[in-house]
Amino acid sequence: MKWAVIVFPGSNCDEDAAFAIREVTGDEAHLIWHDARDLSDFDAIVLPGGFSYGDYLRSGAIARFSPVVEAVKREAQKGKLVLGICNGFQVLTESHLLPGALLRNDNLQFRCEMTELVVENNQSPFTADYAIGERIRIPIAHGEGRFVADDTTLAKLQADRRVAFTYHANPNGSVQNIAGILNLQGNVLGLMPHPERAVMEWMDSVDGRRMFLSMHRYMKEARALVGANGSANS
Amino acid sequence: MKTYEVEVRIWLKPSVFDPQGHAVEQALHTLGYAEASDLRIGKYMHLTVQSASLSEAQTRVEEMCERVLSNPVMETYAYTLKEVALS
Numbered sequence: 001m002k003w004a005v006i007v008f009p010g011s012n013c014d015e016d017a018a019f020a021i022r023e024v025t026g027d028e029a030h031l032i033w034h035d036a037r038d039l040s041d042f043d044a045i046v047l048p049g050g051f052s053y054g055d056y057l058r059s060g061a062i063a064r065f066s067p068v069v070e071a072v073k074r075e076a077q078k079g080k081l082v083l084g085i086c087n088g089f090q091v092l093t094e095s096h097l098l099p100g101a102l103l104r105n106d107n108l109q110f111r112c113e114m115t116e117l118v119v120e121n122n123q124s125p126f127t128a129d130y131a132i133g134e135r136i137r138i139p140i141a142h143g144e145g146r147f148v149a150d151d152t153t154l155a156k157l158q159a160d161r162r163v164a165f166t167y168h169a170n171p172n173g174s175v176q177n178i179a180g181i182l183n184l185q186g187n188v189l190g191l192m193p194h195p196e197r198a199v200m201e202w203m204d205s206v207d208g209r210r211m212f213l214s215m216h217r218y219m220k221e222a223r224a225l226v227g228a229n230g231s232a233n234s
Numbered sequence: 235m236k237t238y239e240v241e242v243r244i245w246l247k248p249s250v251f252d253p254q255g256h257a258v259e260q261a262l263h264t265l266g267y268a269e270a271s272d273l274r275i276g277k278y279m280h281l282t283v284q285s286a287s288l289s290e291a292q293t294r295v296e297e298m299c300e301r302v303l304s305n306p307v308m309e310t311y312a313y314t315l316k317e318v319a320l321s
Binding site for chain 2: 099149
């Protein structure tokens with residue numbers, strides 16, 4: 001499998017994400033600059049954490065207008081996996097690939113700490129290796145991670161089981177303790193916590209590994225299916 | 235072509251908690267300004283636009299507000315438009 005890790009001016013978790021992908025899955029991970037216009041070569045796309053464009057105007061707001069985000073939208077429509085971590089989640093909401101918005105933490109603190117997440121949905125390509133209701137340890141590092149959405153949107157998210165993770169102890173005031181959500185098709189996940197920072201024993205948690213493994217397995221199975229169809233036709 | 239001076243103000247929607255505004259309001263209370271309440275912090279932007287008419291300028295500025303300057307998910311905006319007299 002071939003992963004693209006998008007690099008905006010101001011991204012700072014791109015190398016960590018690429019490291020985690022290579023280390024956990026053994027796959028290729030390429031750092032792709034924000035002016036790329038074609039991502040059709042890649043099986044999965046990661047929007048990493050950081051402060052794209054200095055968080056000017058609103059976090060993720062300027063990144064939304066970069067050429068690569070149009071390419072991300074195209075690949076997402078094809079059903080490819082898109083994972084937005086922290087600032088990447090903010091870019092996904094600003095780009096309307098995911099609903100809601102992320103605002104200043106209600107306590108005004110920049111929170112950089114280990115958090116416990118509750119797995120709310122293990123039927124997605126990102127979470128299949130977790131058990132439902134399982135508590136996993138993934139660190140956060142953000143000042144603007146308070147998820148907000150109107151009641152209609154929240155009801156829809158719940159009805160469609162699109163809340164992937166909630167915080168066990170809410171660190172930022174997110175509505176309904178929401179830490180990460182899926183799009184309707186289930187191939188786009190945005191979350192504030194950093195799974196790439198929980199992939200080695202020395203990182204104090206390895207619970208992030210299973211997210212990358214779930215994605216890897218999903219892509220492999222999807223490819224095998226396409227291959228089987230192809231050979232049946234020939 | 236006419237030139238318009240535009241002022242845009244953006245706030246969080248009333249339904250969205252503004253922790254900055256809340257913290258500043260608390261500071262005012264601590265300093266003895268008990269009469270202050272409902273403090274909200276927003277953004278102010280100033281720009282100039284060239285347009286054939288006032289209505290066209292309004293349409294374009296509203297579009298800018300909706301698409302870029304504010305995020306309608308959590309923010310509301312207001313703007314004023316003033317024609318600049320050519321000297």
